[in-house]
Amino acid sequence: MNFELKPLGMVGAASEKCDVLVVLVPQNFKASKDDLSTMVAQAIKAGDFEPKAGKLLHLYRHAQCSATRLVLAGVGEGTAREVRTALTAAVSGAKTAALKKLVVAFATPAREEAVRSVVQAVADATYAYTLTKSKPDPRTLTKAVVCASNASELQVTFDRAVAIVAGCEVAKEWANRPANHATPTHLGQAAQELAKVAKFSCEVLGPKEVAKLGMGSFMAVSQGSDEPLRFIVLRYDGAAKSKAPTVLVGKGISFDSGGISIKPAAEMDEMKFDMSGAASVLGVFKTLSVLKPAINVVGLIASCENLISGKAVKPGDVVTSMSGQTIEILNTDAEGRLVLCDALTYAERFKPAAVVDIATLTGACMVALGGVRSGLFTSDDSLGAALAKAGDAAQDLCW
Incomplete structure (x- = not known):
């Protein structure tokens, strides 16, 4: 799907030929003299449409625009959250097999955060997983045009939002794949392919190389499976070598049965998502590229x-991590910390400015925070505050 930002107001947007035109209308909307603005004002005055966040009015082949379908979407005060809510509802309701070109127009000058929300909402509302489906229902939308009268002020923000969406879709794709289509070997190949196209460095280490590094903790988790482990090192160098890097560490347990401390059978299939941290790292590198x-x-x-086998690590086993510390494993379902501790030790060699560990570490976090916010733990308050602020801006909330 291609995104494009155009410097068009209501008149220009109405002239765009497309399958669906979504007009984002705030509560402080004041009509200009053009036909489309006049129609919006009349709909509000008649009570047929309210510009509150999420309120919609659908019109078919309306005389005031070139689109097949016109959707007026209320965005309230125009905050990022309200814009995303409105556009998600509008696109979801207008999504059909015929939707190939979508135009989203701001009825008033757009804010930067609202533009980010538009790009994210369009991508989210039209995303479709198809890889393993016998009768896939793929995304039909091929082009999304965002129209704003102040587009020249928004180009940098728009470009960044498009790049972030590209990364998010990589992360979604790999997280959604079933475990037999997202093995450690598959993840290593995905990283190599991404690096080849984007021209950053990628090194994929196997069991022999990991053993040589002394990653006994990581190896202990993997020994119950016939699938060989992979330790993937990606490097993006966009600044001087003297500048310390930020290190992202992604947990990549491509399937977590819990080991001998086995999980309940119900919903165990969802443990394919235990590599979502790894998928996030791949997504970040796509965005960087x-x-x-x-x-x-x-x-x-x-x-x-x-997994469980005759070779699997057992409760009570003692292993030695890359840092030289011995670890008594009392619960084999605490595998995340065993894998990540060796990765964090490996990260020390880069003398990083910051280390961000991304992991689906425990279901207890969902018990505490629900499905709205991610848990954020840090030993550096300034780093934690920066991450929380970035999460608020991206509407990827943490606490």
């Missing part, structure tokens, strides 16, 4: 399966 920012970033992915 598009944006090409002047920073240095290292991505580390420790990937294996946590």
Whole structure:
């Protein structure tokens, strides 16, 4: 799907030929003299449409525009959250097999955060997983045009939002794949292919190389599976070598049965998502390849399966981590910390400015925070505040 930002007001947007035109209308909307603005004002005055967030009015082949379908979407005060709510509802309701070109127009000058929300909402509302479906229902939308009268002020924000969406879709794709289509080997190949296209460095280490490094904790988790582990090292160098990198560490347990401390059978299929941290790191590097920012970033992915076999690690076993510390494993379903501790030790060699560990570490976090916010733990308050602020801006909330 291609995104494009055009410097068009209501008149220009009405002239765009497309399958669906969504007009985002705030509560402070004041009509201009053009036909489309006049019609919006009349609909509000008649009580047929309210510009409150999420309120919609659908029109078919309306005389005031070139689109097949016109949707007026209320965005309230025009905050990022309200825009995303409105557009998600509008696109979801208008999504059909015929939807190939979508135009989204701001009825008033757009804010930067609102533009980000538009791009994210369009991508989210039209995303479709198809890889393993016998009768896939793929995304039909091929082009999304965002119209704003002040587009020249928004281009940088728009480009960044498009790049972030590209990364998010990589992360979604890999997280959604079933475990037999997202093995550690598959993840290693995905990283290599991404690096080849984007021209950053990628090193994929197997069992022999990991053993040589002394990653006994990581190896202990993987030993119950016939699938060989992979330790993936990605490097993006956009700044001087003297500048310390940010290191991203992604948990890549491609399937987590819990090991001998086995999980309940109900909903165990969802443990394919235990590599979502790894998928996030791949997504970040996709975004970096598009944006090409002047920073240095290292991505580390420790990937294996946590399964049961005669070779599996047992409760009470003692292993030695890469740092030289011995660890008594009392619960084999605490595999995340065993894998990540070796990855974090490996990260020390880069002398990083910051280390961000991304992991589906425990279901207890969902008990505490529900499905709205991610848990954020940090030993650096300034880093934690920066991450929380970034999460608020991206509407990827944490606490």
